[in-house]
Amino acid sequence: MGAVWTSPIFRYLLDALVAKSCSKENKTYRLPAEAEWEHACRAGTTTRYSSGDDPETLTKVGNVADATAKAKFPDWTWTIKASDGYVFTSPVGSFQPNAFGLYDMHGNAWQWCADWYGEEYYAASPAGDPNGSDSGDGRVLRGGSWYGWPYGTRSARRYWSNLGSRDNSAGFRVSRTQ
Numbered sequence: 001m002g003a004v005w006t007s008p009i010f011r012y013l014l015d016a017l018v019a020k021s022c023s024k025e026n027k028t029y030r031l032p033a034e035a036e037w038e039h040a041c042r043a044g045t046t047t048r049y050s051s052g053d054d055p056e057t058l059t060k061v062g063n064v065a066d067a068t069a070k071a072k073f074p075d076w077t078w079t080i081k082a083s084d085g086y087v088f089t090s091p092v093g094s095f096q097p098n099a100f101g102l103y104d105m106h107g108n109a110w111q112w113c114a115d116w117y118g119e120e121y122y123a124a125s126p127a128g129d130p131n132g133s134d135s136g137d138g139r140v141l142r143g144g145s146w147y148g149w150p151y152g153t154r155s156a157r158r159y160w161s162n163l164g165s166r167d168n169s170a171g172f173r174v175s176r177t178q
């Protein structure tokens with residue numbers, strides 16, 4: 001199991017989710033490790049995005065800063081030309097899933113991972129199932145969002161934020177462990 005999440009609001013949400021889910025399913029959930037998240041996002045691909053290398057293909061698989069957003073915010077200089085139909089966040093599952101059957105791995109909302117962010121961690125990490133840095137100033141976020149630079153939604157993009165941060169471009173998904 002990866003690092004334990006300690007931010008009070010996410011602990012509250014996760015505890016509530018776990019309690020509800022465990023009572024129905026007898027399963028255990030947690031935030032994914034960063035390496036697990038990237039494996040899930042790539043779904044066997046080696047391209048920038050699970051949809052290919054061209055950011056214009058992102059509208060097949062996710063909600064990014066696109067032509068729809070550009071029409072609403074003409075001063076945004078970082079949008080792609082293609083349209084995904086959403087200015088702000090989109091309902092879960094609005095786009096094609098990746099080869100693992102997972103939706104919304106690119107764009108929509110950054111996804112919190114369990115790991116502390118360690119900038120140099122992967123230069124000397126274990127090759128298999130790395131658990132992430134033991135310490136850091138903030139936790140890892142992956143996947144990009146509806147708002148930011150679409151290139152930042154690529155599978156390998158690493159980002160982080162402080163534990164107390166709140167933002168309408170960040171969320172989380174949990175992993176079932178048993």
Ligand SMILES: [Ca+2]
Pocket residue numbers: 063064065066068069084085086087088146
């Ligand atoms: Ca969009």
